[in-house]
Amino acid sequence: MNEQALFSPIYLASASPRRHELLTQMGIPHEVLRIPSPPGEDEPRLAGETPVDYVRRTAREKAERAVAWVRSQGLKDLPILCADTTVALDGDVLGKPADLADAAAMLRRLSGRAHHVYSALVLADAQGMREALSRTEVSFKTLSEEEIAWYCASREPLGKAGAYGIQGKAALFVAHLSGSHSGVVGLPLYETYQLLTLPAGR
Numbered sequence: 166m167n168e169q170a171l172f173s174p175i176y177l178a179s180a181s182p183r184r185h186e187l188l189t190q191m192g193i194p195h196e197v198l199r200i201p202s203p204p205g206e207d208e209p210r211l212a213g214e215t216p217v218d219y220v221r222r223t224a225r226e227k228a229e230r231a232v233a234w235v236r237s238q239g240l241k242d243l244p245i246l247c248a249d250t251t252v253a254l255d256g257d258v259l260g261k262p263a264d265l266a267d268a269a270a271m272l273r274r275l276s277g278r279a280h281h282v283y284s285a286l287v288l289a290d291a292q293g294m295r296e297a298l299s300r301t302e303v304s305f306k307t308l309s310e311e312e313i314a315w316y317c318a319s320r321e322p323l324g325k326a327g328a329y330g331i332q333g334k335a336a337l338f339v340a341h342l343s344g345s346h347s348g349v350v351g352l353p354l355y356e357t358y359q360l361l362t363l364p365a366g367r
């Protein structure tokens with residue numbers, strides 16, 4: 166048996182290098198779509214929208230843009246995978262930090278307590294859109310100002326929801342995790358596998 170027997174090729178509509186790496190590690194054949202979008206801006210949250218509603222809507226909107234892009238470019242018709250990852254604390258959504266001062270403020274909020282990371286997936290294919298959601302609880306140790314300054318100096322917080330990357334130096338701060346490690350990184354692999362292998366017509 167080879168990997169091609171498990172998976173058909175897909176498009177990954179994401180600028181996140183982590184998502185590309187995770188699919189590659191799993192041997193899932195894919196082509197990354199580079200869709201022009203407003204750089205680095207987080208999608209605004211709607212009034213009254215919960216973090217879960219927000220992450221699911223954002224992933225759906227990415228999928229809608231990707232479907233339109235594939236059509237407009239006349240690309241071949243393959244299923245398109247999109248994802249969105251959001252850090253939630255006290256009902257707030259912690260998006261990508263605007264700068265290192267913003268990152269330090271987010272890390273101070275995460276210090277010494279648990280938060281949730283939601284990763285929403287959308288697979289768009291000829292049958293429409295299928296969705297999955299992963300929810301992970303992450304507990305951070307209490308962070309000293311020295312640790313926050315050290316971590317910010319690495320510049321790792323930039324471009325990452327909640328101002329940290331569990332795949333990098335922030336792993337030193339994670340006292341406990343319950344859920345999906347790959348979901349925190351940005352692409353929950355179990356849920357991805359479920360979406361990709363659902364029988365036709367599900």
Ligand SMILES: Cc1cn([C@H]2C[C@H](O)[C@@H](COP(=O)(O)OP(=O)(O)OP(=O)(O)O)O2)c(=O)[nH]c1=O
Nearest residue numbers: 179180181249250325326329330331349350351
């Ligand atoms: C919490 C956490 C987030 N992240 C990253 C994953 C995502 O890249 C980013 C959240 O932003 P997203 O908006 O989910 O993704 P993106 O803008 O990087 O890429 P695209 O919209 O094109 O798919 O935060 C980590 O890499 N590690 C972590 O531990």
